[in-house]
Amino acid sequence: MALGTITVTPKVKTGPIHVDHLSFAGDGAYPAGGTVDFEGLFVAALKAADKGSPGRKILSISQVDASGYVLRYDFANDKLMVFESDNGGADGPLQESTTANMAAITHKVIVFSM
DSSP states (O other): OOOOOOOOOOOOOOSOOEEEEEEEEOOTTOOTTOEEOHHHHHHHHHHHTTOOOTTOOEEEEEEEEOTTOEEEEETTTTEEEEEEOOSSOTTOSOEEOOOSOOTTOEEEEEEEEO
């Protein structure tokens, strides 16, 4: 077996890339489809910590630790989504979490932004 064709996205000249380590409690009322306005929450946290400008745009999120969950940032809809394994594979390898209250779960991510 081999990988399929790899498509390289043309490089865009950008300004400095920022790398921020975040740690936060999960959504206390996680909605189906993900937590909305993650980029806004990220920029507000930077502003509160005097660590960034209001114009930052998320380029990528890398999960560090999510207590067994898998995090994915939906760029098109600006949502942070949480996935989990169903431990049986009947629904596929991962499915969106149906845990409504994730406030006791600490997520750690690295956010790349500009």
